[in-house]
Amino acid sequence: MPHTYQPRISATTLNDPLRAVEFMNGDSGRIFRTAGIGPDDLEGEIGLKKFVDFCEHASDQLGLPDFGWRVGSVFDLQNLGTLGDFIMQAPTLGAALSLFRNAFPMVQSDSELQLTLEGGKALMTYRILDTGIWPRRQDAELTLSVFHSLVKSATGPDWQPDLLSLEHESSALQSRSSAGPRCPVQIAAASNTLVFPAALLDLPLADSESPAFKAASQSMVRTARQSEREAPVAVRVRRELLMRIGRESFEQTAIATALGMSRRTLRRKLEEEGQKFSRLLAGCRMEIAKRMLRAPGAQLHDISERLGYSEVSAFERAFRQREGATPSQYRKQASACGATVLGVSALGSGPGS
Incomplete structure (x- = not known):
């Protein structure tokens, strides 16, 4: 990526990880310093790597290998701002997860979030599209735990997923403890995925449909897409490549089409950026x-x-x-x-x- 570009995340997403550290008498100041987080980082947006590092260092300092999952299970969606507010106003679980997927770039950049259907199963997939941000175990498990809790809000507390797949090589969640997902956990996977019956997507989520939900969700999706388009072209190409390699065509014409331009235009814009x-x-x-x-x-x-x-x-x-x-x-x-x-x-x- 261009050296001036950094993946980012809304600083308010740190609220619950920080609250958890302080509740368990951890040294938040030390974790901030180790992760390179200063006072200016707590307003607006923070570097995604700093957020990921905070979660990793918090897990290490507290001796809690499942720190991310624990935080995600109590994560307040209001930390996501307007997006979080309207996710909880969605009429169905499917509508909530679809809004989460489509408007996610409002909260976090350079990340893949997908909701797909395969053979009667729904797959909610998450991955950071920057291989330099590693390790990122706690971030991945925190995010999947947020999705897990959202599904449970529609199904009830006794629900268990069919499968949890993780891109890292080991996880405390494999222990099947009551604090975890209580389902099979696959490690060293291509991405982080929560698998559950697709029929659950039709379950009601809100008590009544918000009249403003549809218009607000459409507006947030437009804002998210515009945010993605504002990144340098080289960054957008890298995102597409990292999403596609190993899955689908990553030939130059396919990438250009995905970015809404011709192959010639893509080549010209990359040349303008020296790429x-x-x-x-x-x-x-x-x-x-x-x-x-x-x-x-x-x-x-x-x-x-x-x-x-x-x-x-x-x-x-x-x-x-x-x-x-x-x-x-x-x-x-x-x-x-x-x-x-x-x-x-x-x-x-x-x-x-």
């Missing part, structure tokens, strides 16, 4: 590759296939040319660095540290 589509595509592929190579058990064939290379050798060649090492060498180096960090952490946590 090329091929360079952006290569960068996104390598970012995804490095993320997957750091995950245990990922096979080169699977990585190559997801990235759209015809053969593993083509992936290995492209990776070596860009990163100066083969995928296998990179994986060994990353593993060694991880072991070193773990060793230092272990030494630093003993008596007298």
Whole structure:
């Protein structure tokens, strides 16, 4: 991304994570400093990475690996401003989740939020479209917990999802504890997804339909789309690439169409920003590759296939040319660095540290 551009999130989303830290006697000031959050960040918008880092550091400091899920289960939708107010005025659960999906860029940028139907199941999917924001375990679980609570507000407290999929490699939610989703949890998935019966989307949510809901929701969706269009073209291309790679066509014409322009116009606008589509595509592929190579058990064939290379050798060649090492060498180096960090952490946590 251009160095002046930073993914952002409404600062009010910090209200409940901060409240949870203070309720459990955590050192919020220390967490703020560690996450790089200053007084000016608490008004308007905050960098998305700072929000994610706050949640990660809060989990570590409090010794609560399920911190994100706990906060999400009591998250006040009014933290989302007007969007949160109207989500709770939606006539049905489906209308509420659809508004959440379509107007989400009002609250948080550079993120994927999808509501899809597959074989009688509804899939609510969430993912940050910036591979540099990692780890992001607590943010992912917090967000899915918000969706989980919204579904429960329509179904009742005893409801359980069919499945929870998470993009990180481990989760405290796998324990099936009463505080978690109490359902099967899949880890190392392509995205974070809550799965439940599609029939639940028709359940009523509000006591009565708000006359202003339809007009307000349409206005918020227009505002959200305009917010996305205001980002640099290179950023918008990266978003589309990171959403599409491994799922659907990410050829230049398909990306241009998704952005509402011709291939020629897209090329011209990228040139005006000093960018090329091929360079952006290569960068996104390598970012995804490095993320997957750091995950245990990922096979080169699977990585190559997801990235759209015809053969593993083509992936290995492209990776070596860009990163100066083969995928296998990179994986060994990353593993060694991880072991070193773990060793230092272990030494630093003993008596007298």
